[in-house]
Amino acid sequence: MIRFEQVTKRYPDGTTAVDGLSFEVAEGELVTLVGPSGCGKTTTMMMVNRLIEPTSGRIFVNGEDIAAVDPVRLRRRIGYVIQQVGLFPHRTILDNTATVPSLIGWKKPKARARAAELLGLVGLDPKTYGARYPDQLSGGQRQRVGVARALAADPPVLLMDEPFGAVDPVVREQLQDEFLRMQEAVRKTVLLVTHDIEEAVRLGDRIAVYGQGRIEQFDTPGAVLGTPATPYVAEFVGADRGLKRLSVTEIEADDLEQPPIARLDEAAERTAARLNAEGARWAVVLDAGGDLHGWVGVDELGAGGAVRDLAHRMNSWVPVGAPLKEAFGVMLQHDAGWVAVLDGARFLGVLTPAKLHEALRRSVDADALGVPRGQVSFDSVADA
Numbered sequence: 362m363i364r365f366e367q368v369t370k371r372y373p374d375g376t377t378a379v380d381g382l383s384f385e386v387a388e389g390e391l392v393t394l395v396g397p398s399g400c401g402k403t404t405t406m407m408m409v410n411r412l413i414e415p416t417s418g419r420i421f422v423n424g425e426d427i428a429a430v431d432p433v434r435l436r437r438r439i440g441y442v443i444q445q446v447g448l449f450p451h452r453t454i455l456d457n458t459a460t461v462p463s464l465i466g467w468k469k470p471k472a473r474a475r476a477a478e479l480l481g482l483v484g485l486d487p488k489t490y491g492a493r494y495p496d497q498l499s500g501g502q503r504q505r506v507g508v509a510r511a512l513a514a515d516p517p518v519l520l521m522d523e524p525f526g527a528v529d530p531v532v533r534e535q536l537q538d539e540f541l542r543m544q545e546a547v548r549k550t551v552l553l554v555t556h557d558i559e560e561a562v563r564l565g566d567r568i569a570v571y572g573q574g575r576i577e578q579f580d581t582p583g584a585v586l587g588t589p590a591t592p593y594v595a596e597f598v599g600a601d602r603g604l605k606r607l608s609v610t611e612i613e614a615d616d617l618e619q620p621p622i623a624r625l626d627e628a629a630e631r632t633a634a635r636l637n638a639e640g641a642r643w644a645v646v647l648d649a650g651g652d653l654h655g656w657v658g659v660d661e662l663g664a665g666g667a668v669r670d671l672a673h674r675m676n677s678w679v680p681v682g683a684p685l686k687e688a689f690g691v692m693l694q695h696d697a698g699w700v701a702v703l704d705g706a707r708f709l710g711v712l713t714p715a716k717l718h719e720a721l722r723r724s725v726d727a728d729a730l731g732v733p734r735g736q737v738s739f740d741s742v743a744d745a
């Protein structure tokens with residue numbers, strides 16, 4: 362969808378901002394450009410909508426060499442979100458959002474209806490916020506309007522330059538989550554500039570890690586964190602890249618441990634005998650429908666009666682496919698050595714710290730080998 366071929370930009374003063382850049386962004390893909398200040402990220406992005414012209418090389422959008430496309434026509438197909446949102450102060454939020462549809466000749470009611478729909482999509486009720494002016498919104502809300510406005514004419518391509526940069530970390534994380542949810546629905550081809558590796562990892566399907574005017578590594582978040590291509594990338598992603606990787610590695614069914622299962626209506630004595638025979642200290646307790654109820658310790662089962670009377674409720678669980686970090690968070694929050702993993706309502710197994718470590722190691726190895734994680738054999742954590 363977006364293709365750079367040997368693109369170089371030299372400014373008149375001799376600064377080479379980008380040097381022989383080649384990469385491709387697939388349709389519906391979100392690529393983050395990350396790197397330190399001055400490495401050429403913004404220059405890269407602004408060449409896509411021809412706010413900056415390359416010195417040499419070619420850029421294609423949807424197969425078309427953009428050098429031959431009228432810039433105004435080009436920009437109608439490309440949404441643009443910048444940090445200093447740039448809303449018109451004397452126009453309402455609804456009219457700000459409707460700017461581009463109005464510019465391209467939509468009738469006012471249609472443009473406004475579209476703007477209202479977009480405001481809803483970014484989490485701003487148009488009834489509450491549509492009639493307000495930009496200075497009556499919080500910074501985070503203004504950022505949302507910026508995103509809604511960029512999407513209003515439904516452009517296939519979205520350029521975002523530090524779109525969540527101007528807000529505090531908590532709001533920033535919310536905006537990132539909302540944006541990801543929205544992107545799931547609208548699937549734009551997105552180039553997003555950030556200097557924050559956490560943001561790049563969180564949002565990107567792939568990440569371009571910039572050195573000075575060049576891409577040092579262009580790969581999935583997992584691969585960048587797991588197998589940095591150069592010492593520069595390793596340094597840039599940080600010594601805690603293993604921890605960051607927890608947030609991009611999904612829990613898979615194969616990662617799980619299968620502890621003994623007890624049913625609520627089972628006699629405690631029977632469960633105890635079973636656990637003792639297996640040498641297990643505890644069992645996961647499921648109800649008659651197979652849904653998670655909680656757990657019970659073997660020592661407690663001596664009291665007799667039914668498992669139902671002795672089991673502890675465990676309401677916390679994580680869905681399969683959630684990041685390992687979420688599972689780790691739940692374990693810490695409950696001071697537990699395991700967390701149940703569900704597929705919908707169905708109990709799949711439990712994740713333990715040892716299994717979590719194993720999953721992380723397997724995903725690092727899988728990225729290094731370029732194979733799916735399931736194909737990496739990994740005997741035990743002790744062998745690692």
Ligand SMILES: Nc1ncnc2c1ncn2[C@@H]1O[C@H](COP(=O)(O)OP(=O)(O)OP(=O)(O)O)[C@@H](O)[C@H]1O
Nearest residue numbers: 372374376378397398399400401402403404405556
């Ligand atoms: N108009 C210009 N004239 C000369 N040099 C420029 C111009 N614009 C940018 N540069 C230089 O080009 C290099 C790349 O700048 P660019 O803005 O693309 O970097 P960046 O990675 O986006 O940085 P930041 O994260 O600080 O925004 C920098 O060295 C910058 O000083």
